[in-house]
Amino acid sequence: MTAKIIDGKAFAANVRGRVADHVARLKEVNGLTPGLAVVLVGADPASEVYVRNKGKQTVAAGMNSYKHRLPAETTQTELLGLIDRLNADPDVHGILVQLPLPTHLDEALVINAIAPQKDVDGFHISNAGKLATGQKAMVPCTPLGCLMMLRDTLGSLAGKNAVVVGRSNIVGKPMAQLLLRDSCTVTIAHSRTQDLATVCRNADILVVAVGRPELITGDHIKQGAVVIDVGMNRLTRDDGKTKLVGDVEFARASERAGAITPVPGGVGPMTIACLLANTLTATCRAHGLPEPGDLTP
Numbered sequence: 478m479t480a481k482i483i484d485g486k487a488f489a490a491n492v493r494g495r496v497a498d499h500v501a502r503l504k505e506v507n508g509l510t511p512g513l514a515v516v517l518v519g520a521d522p523a524s525e526v527y528v529r530n531k532g533k534q535t536v537a538a539g540m541n542s543y544k545h546r547l548p549a550e551t552t553q554t555e556l557l558g559l560i561d562r563l564n565a566d567p568d569v570h571g572i573l574v575q576l577p578l579p580t581h582l583d584e585a586l587v588i589n590a591i592a593p594q595k596d597v598d599g600f601h602i603s604n605a606g607k608l609a610t611g612q613k614a615m616v617p618c619t620p621l622g623c624l625m626m627l628r629d630t631l632g633s634l635a636g637k638n639a640v641v642v643g644r645s646n647i648v649g650k651p652m653a654q655l656l657l658r659d660s661c662t663v664t665i666a667h668s669r670t671q672d673l674a675t676v677c678r679n680a681d682i683l684v685v686a687v688g689r690p691e692l693i694t695g696d697h698i699k700q701g702a703v704v705i706d707v708g709m710n711r712l713t714r715d716d717g718k719t720k721l722v723g724d725v726e727f728a729r730a731s732e733r734a735g736a737i738t739p740v741p742g743g744v745g746p747m748t749i750a751c752l753l754a755n756t757l758t759a760t761c762r763a764h765g766l767p768e769p770g771d772l773t774p
């Protein structure tokens with residue numbers, strides 16, 4: 478079998494288009510423009526690119542983009558002060574602090590200072606708890622994007638065996654919660670899992686988010702499985718050029734999978750598209766308006 482390639486780039490463009498349509502209606506009917514504030518501390522080159530793309534795509538969807546660039550030496554008190562001001566600003570519906578932060582800053586403390594209803598990354602402990610207990614939450618963007626692509630590929634996920642490889646707070650744990658909410662039988666595997674290949678071969682749905690280049694080989698894949706590769710590993714080739722590879726050995730896995738996301742062009746573009754969707758959702762909730770049902774889980 479040669480797998481269907483799930484085109485995350487095209488999927489993300491479709492999500493952004495739908496967000497833009499909702500935003501245009503919000504402006505016309507309610508006189509409201511969603512606003513997203515993105516905070517970047519320091520000058521990590523990859524973060525600079527992601528923050529720039531977030532700003533561009535926010536504006537392209539018709540929303541207001543507020544960028545806050547702070548020097549790497551910013552103190553915790555200064556950063557918390559900015560978050561307080563953004564929490565209180567009625568024009569700001571979503572707040573995102575780009576990760577990773579410089580090491581002298583306490584990531585958990587900073588994230589938990591964001592007002593939960595403006596936490597469009599869905600990383601606040603209150604949103605994590607709500608997701609885990611089946612309450613309405615802001616859902617982390619990358620797992621939300623994975624869920625959208627899975628539903629589009631499979632229709633109902635109910636009763637499927639889902640294996641999530643990786644247990645991070647940002648992807649693995651919320652992904653497992655979302656799959657459970659869609660009535661999958663969920664296994665979370667990780668670096669200490671024994672006989673990972675056997676565990677993975679039981680998966681109708683395999684989501685991999687461990688950050689280990691090509692850890693998952695063809696041998697890990699059940700025939701016909703849907704494989705979602707969240708990994709983004711930048712490798713330097715012999716000629717000095719860099720190459721982005723996922724956590725899944727794409728060519729071999731494609732021979733067995735029913736459908737698979739590539740890297741790049743799979744999950745990555747969905748992260749920012751879902752950030753825009755979450756900003757729209759946060760705006761609707763802040764104003765007691767109906768939520769965009771096609772963009773929330």
Ligand SMILES: Nc1nc2c(c(=O)[nH]1)N[C@@H](CN(C=O)c1ccc(C(=O)N[C@@H](CCC(=O)O)C(=O)O)cc1)CN2
Pocket residue numbers: 527573574575576577598618619709721740741742743744745746747748749
């Ligand atoms: N506060 C947050 N910080 C970080 C998040 C996040 O969701 N919230 N995620 C990542 C970075 N990220 C967005 O911030 C992000 C990563 C990758 C992509 C993407 O489109 N990737 C492309 C490839 C890009 C490349 O060539 O480097 C792809 O996979 O096709 C978008 C957003 C960490 N920090």
Ligand SMILES: [Mg+2]
Pocket residue numbers: 578579580581582583584
């Ligand atoms: Mg730290």
